[in-house]
Amino acid sequence: MSKSITLSGVLPAAGFQRLLDAVRDAGFRTIGPRARNGAIVLDELSDVAELPVGWNDEQVAGSYRAAKGSGDRLFDYVVGPTSWKRFLYPPRRELWHAQKEGQAWVPEAPADDFEPTAFLGVRNCDIAAIRTLDRVLLDSGYREPVYDSRRSKIFIIAVSCAAPVSTCFCTSMGGGPTPTDGFDLSLVELGSGNDHRFIISSGSERGAEIVSALNLDEVVERDLDAAATQDRTSVEKINQVPAMANARSTIAATMRSDHWDEVADRCLSCANCTLVCPTCFCVDIEDTTDLSGTSVSRHQQWDSCFTMSHSYLHGGSIRKTTAARYRQWLSHKLGTWHDQFGSSGCVGCGRCVTWCPAAIDIRVELEALEESLKEMTTEEA
C-alpha cells in the first residue's frame, strides 16, 4: 500500500503494440494470455496479434469453453487453466546433482536461468494469489530461493476484469474485479472499435518510467465514468458466497461431518484442483541415480494432498480415504491457512471449480458443510 498508484493516461487500443515494445525495450520478455487448444493459457508473446483478440469464455463447475467472438477486445475473458505459479514456482526443477569422481562426490546446483519477465493481463485474484504465495514462500521463516529470485525479476501488468464468469467469487475473498495494488502497471480496457482504449495506472517507479515514453492521452471524466460503470457491472456479475465469511469456523466445527464422505463419493482424488490452484504450494522431492550409480540428482515437483504418497509416513499413508484427503485440502485452504500464514489460502479465482472433472464446487461444498453444522447443532440442542 505504501506505493502510490498514479493514473498515467489513456492508450488507444491501436497503440497497444507500443506498450508491448516499451516493456521489451525495458529488458523484459512478456508472458500473457494466448489461445491454445480451445483455452486461454499463459505463454510467451511479443505481438499484440498473439493475444486472444475477440475471445470470450464460459465457465461453470467442470466445464470450460472459450471461443473467438466477433469483438475486438483483448481481455474479455477471465483466468484459464494456467496460473502464474507455473512461472514463479515451476512444476518440476532440479535442485542439485552430483557426480562421483574417484571416491568423492562433487555436488553442483544448477543456476536458474529465468529472465526478467513481464506478466501481462494479471487479474486481481492472481495478484492476491502471488501475494499469498509471497507469505508462504518468502515471509514465513524460509525463503524459497528460486521463487525469491524469480519474484524479484517480474514486472506485473494487471488488467481489470470486465467479463466475470459463474465460477468467479473474488469479492467473497476480499478482492474485486479491479486491481488496487500489487502491480507495476494496471490496465482498464474500455470500449471497442474506434473508441477502444486503455486507462493505464502505474503502481511503481519503473512502471511510471515505461509508460512515460508512450505519450498517453489525458484521462478525462468520460474514461473514469466508463471504468466505474464497468467495475460496478462486473461486481454485480461476480457470485457472492456468504458462507466464505465463516469458512474457518465452519470447517473447524465440521471435521466429523458426514458431508466429507458425501463429497468423497464424487471426488476423483485426481489432484486437478490443487494443481490449477494459484496458491497450492506442496511439492515432492525425487532422488534419482543413473544405472552406474556414479551420478545422482534431486528434483522438486508439484505434488498434491490428494495423493496417497503425500501423507505417507513410515508404515503407510495417514490419509487413506478420499474423504480425509478432500477434508485436508479444504480445511487447509480455507481454515488452517489462517493459523499458518495469516490469511485464507483461497483468492476466489474459481479455477478449482472449473477444472474439477467431477464438477465439485468448493462454494457449494462449503455451504453444505454450513448446513450440516446447523443440523449438528440442532441435534445437540
Place this chain on the structure above:
Amino acid sequence: MSKSQKAEGPKRPKLAVFKFASCDGCQLSLLDCEDELLDVTGAVELAYFPEATRATLAGPYDLTLVEGSITTPHDAERIHAIRRQSKYLVTIGACATAGGIQSLRNYANVNSFIDIVYAHPEYIDTLRTSTPISDHVPVDFELNGCPINKYQLLELISALLNGRKPNIVPHSVCMECKRRGTVCVMVSHGVACLGPVTHAGCNALCPSYSRGCFGCYGPKETPNTNSISARFEALGLPPEETVRLFRSFNAGATEFHNASLAAEHSKPK
C-alpha cells in the same frame, strides 16, 4: 565408464526376460533404450533375453522381467519355475500386470473363439481366462502400461541396482497433464477421458494430442470409477461406450473390471 564395468563381468547382476501371452512390445522397449542400451548391458548381464541374444545363462536370476499374461495350463506351470529362479520378479506391461487385452476372453466363452479361429480346435489347449502374473506367484513390482514407458523401466533397473525405491508413482494421469501444461480435454472439450482414474507413467501422452486417456496404465491408487462413469454419462457418453473404455488393455484390472460391469448393468434396456 560403463564399458570398463562390462569388462568386470562376473560382478554384474543377471537379468532375465520371460515372455507369456503378449505382443513383445514391452520387452522391446528395453531394446528401444537406444542411447542407454550400452549402459544397461554395462550394468547388468543379459542372462536370458531371446529377443536380444541367443546366448542364455542358467538361473538363478537377480532381476527377472516378466511380460505377458497366463492363458495356458503350460504357462501356469512355467511361471512357478521362473519365480523359483528369480530374486526379484517384476511384471512389465498391462498383460503381465492385469491380463492384457486378451482378458476380454474372460467376458466370453473362449471355446467359441477357438472354433472360429482354428481349423483344428482340438490341438488348442488354453485356459478359460487370461490372468495377471500376480494371480499365480508373488510379484515384487509391477510396471504398468501398454506398452510400458522405457524410462520407467530404466528407472526401475537403476533403483534395484542402487538399492533405492523406484520413483514410479500411482497417482492420476491428470497430475502429468497439469505439470506439463496440457489443457484438460474433458473440461475444455467434453471428451471422455480416463485420466482421473488412470495410473500415471505415460506423461499424459494422449491428452497432449487432444485425445482422452485410454487407460493404458490401468487403475491409479484409489480410483473412483463410479464418479467418472457418472461424469461420462453427464457428458452424454452412452453406457456401452463407458464399458468399452474400461474394457480394453486393462479389462482384467479389478477396478476397471468392476467399472465395466457396473456400466454394462446401467445400460438402458
